[in-house]
Amino acid sequence: MRAFAAAIVAALFLLLPIAAQAQTAADILSGNRELVEKSSRQTIGPVIAALAASGDPQAAVILSAWADKGLGIRKSDGAFFLITATATGYALKTPDGAGAGQAARADITELRPNAGVRGLIAAALVQFRLSDPNRSTRLAALTAIARDASPDHLAPLRASISGEADPAIRAQKQRIERLLTLRFDPDSAARVAAIESFAGDLGLDLRGALNPLLATTRIATTGPAPAGANLARDLRPGTDLSEDEAYALLVSVGLAPARLSRADLKAALIANIQDGAVAGTPVAALNTPEARDRAYTALETAGRVPPAATDAEVKAAIAAHRFHAVYAEPDAAVTTAAKAVLDGIETRLAAMQAADLALDALSLASIYFLAAIGLAITFGVMRVINMAHGEFIMLGAYTGYVVQLFITNYTLSILVALPLAFAVTFAAGVAMERLVIRHLSKRPLETLLATFGISIALQQLAKNIFGTQARPLTAPSWLDGALVFNDIVGISYIRIAIFVLALAFLCVFLWLMKRTRLGLEVRAVTQNPGMAASMGINPDRINMLTFGLGSGIAGIAGVAIGLFAKVTSELGSDYIVQSFMTVVVGGVGNIWGALAGAAMIGTLQKGIEWLNPSNTLAAQTWMILFIILFIQFRPRGIIALRGRAAGD
Structure with a gap:
């Protein structure tokens, strides 16, 4: 008790200078020189607290200098200075910030606070920085x-x-x-x-x-959880934790001996064979695991082998103890509130993840729709399986790249590239229809082979002109970044722009097909080309314009896709399969069918990728299998076209 009282008196004595001096940082330092000079985390806390509470603007400067080894004591008189190393010694400033000349290194004791003291200083500096x-x-x-x-x-x-x-x-x-x-x-x-x-x-x-x-820790007891423990739940061996984990926990807390391995058991029995027996059991009788365990237990009882648990003893020990998960946080009210809030968060997170997945699916569907809309037109009207459709997408992307070589303003370049890509691919589509497709009318297999050959030729031509290296198609700065709703839900501005572009094309296409003479003629040729011809419509001209229109839309899709994908000669091949699936699943020749097919395929692909995020190839495989099953039950697609596409 006397020692304790003496310690209290000493502590009060040390704190007297802090209370007695005026509230300036310099005075606090001077009044506590010995504590500062021989500072430790256990003793210096009141001094640092007094500096922080002094209200002196120089307190923050002094504390920062102290933490950075910029505070020193002159040996001759014990005065404190802010020190800066120079070639010949130290440049000095008083704690109030006034210049105090120079001093040799030998005249100054540089204060070097340890990590604990620096931690206290850093905490004190927070209030100044805040x-x-x-x-x-x-x-x-x-x-x-x-x-x-x-x-x-x-x-x-x-x-x-x-x-x-x-x-x-x-x-x-x-x-x-x-x-x-x-x-x-x-x-x-x-x-x-x-x-x-x-x-x-x-x-x-x-x-x-x-x-x-x-956070929880696992404990093992011989009965209920210890009094005062914040119990999370009881654990059942074999369900909540394996038997190996349960017994390892018993061993770690000293409630059971280490487990006996088969190798150690065999070595112990061999080492204790006497007169053809082990602990009274003939060697010939040790032909079962149970017999060997009994022999080891007998040796253990006799003190001839170290204590160890056989399999039977392990099971008995596990059965004799109880296992619990205990919160590291001792306050049950806190953990109850935290669990309730986290459960609510998990529910909202699931909803937000579903919303984010839906946005991803919508974004992918808009890309597939934009890529497939041109194919839906040509396939629906002409019944031509155009394997070069992906290369028209590639031509549109390269058109955008070439435009940006001459127009460095990215916004203007995209505005120029979109109509130019349409014009380039429209012309390429018309040329293909006039030179190849027209001569293979009603011969789908030859058409497929011919367009496949054109696809390879266009890819090789692109490689010869642009090389095999990916070319950049840069989006305008206003498309950088993403629209972020929270930590979970967000979508990039480029994908939003593609979605808007897909909607715009949907509206333009509907206007074209429903409000113009060309649309009327296209619908007539689609439903019954013979009857359309008898009414004065030229089916060959309509086929040419339709093929050019579908190819031109593919070119515009190429510009949009090139803004976020690598522009290479293989760009189109990445989308041709999805484009055909979109058209077939949605319904041949129907724009609403293409929209429905794109939505279905985009949602399906994102859903499968979410279930198996580590293997995108598996997602593609499962999607194709699902589509094969789908067309078995609905061969004409989601929205079947009446007329020729329906077999009339």
Whole structure:
């Protein structure tokens, strides 16, 4: 008791200078020179706290210098100085910031605080940085706290909130304060209130703060869980944990001996053979695992082998003990609140993940629709299996690349590239129809082989002109980034632009087909070419224009796809299979069918990829198998076309 009283008196004596001196940083240093000079984490805390609470603007400068080994004591008189190393010694400043000349290195004792003292100083500096006039300094302090929070940060953070004038920083401070409260506040009710205030929040920082509160450790007991333990759940060996894990837990806490391996058992029995028997059991009788276990137990009882558990003893030990998962957080109210909030978060996360998956599917469907719309027109009207359709997509992408070589303004270049790609691929489509397709009318196999050959030729031509290296097609700066709704749901602006472009083409196509003479003639030829010819419509002309129109739309799709995909000679081959699947599944020759097919295939592909994210090739395979099954039951597609496509 006398020693304890003496320690209290000594501590009070050490603190007297802090209370007695004026509230300036220089006076606090001078009054506690011995503590500062021989500082340690156990003794220096009151001095650092007094500096932080002094209200002296120089306190932050002194603390920063101290942490960075920029504080020294002159040996001759014990005066403190802010020191800066020079070639000949130190440049000196008084704690008030006034210049004090030069000093030799031998005249100054440089203070070198250890890691513990630097940690106390860093915590004290938080309040200065959180209230610094410079906005970036305050943000940097908040970032540092969020990255590596400690209980020491809570009080200065709370103190800085009321004086914060910036609404954004104030909101950030309030959020971080609640995160620190739920982790470090000694008041259970305050922690629970902070946790409940985050109900419905999906922030990653919140989940990072709540998950440690629900971390559990496994314990083994001979009865109920220890009194005062915050029990998460009872564990059943064989269900919640394996028997090996259960017994290893018993061994780790000293409730059971180490398990006996088969090799150790055999070696122990061999080493203890005496007169043809082991512990009274003839060697010939040790022909079963049970007999060998009994022999080892007898040796163990006789003290001839170290204690170890046989298989039977392992099972008995597991059955005789109980296993529990116990929260590392001792406060049950805190863990209950944290679990409730996290359960709500998981529910909302599932909904958000479903929404994000739906956005991805919608984005992919718009790409497939844009790629397939031209094929839907040519395949529906002419019944031509155009294997070179993907190469028209590739030609459109390369057209956009060439345009950007001459027009460096990316927005203007895209505006020029879209109609130019249409014109280039429209002309290529018309030329193909006039030179090849027309001469293979009603011969689908020859048409397929011919267009496949043209596809290979166009790919090789692109390689000869542009090389095999991927070429950039750069999107305008206003398409950079993504529209982010929260940490889970987001979609890139490029994909939004492609979705809008697909909608625009849908509207243009519907107008063309429903409101123009060309559309009327195309619909007539699609449904009954013979009757259309008898009414004065030239089916050959319609076929040519239709093929050119479908090819031109593929070129525009190529520009759009090239904004996020690599522009190479194989670009089109990546989309030709999906384009055909879109047309066949949706319904040949029907724009609404193409839209429905694109939506179905995009959703199906994203769904399969979500179920098996590590293997995209498997996703493609499963999708094709599903489509094969689908067309067995609905061979004409989702929306069947009446007329020639229906077999009339």
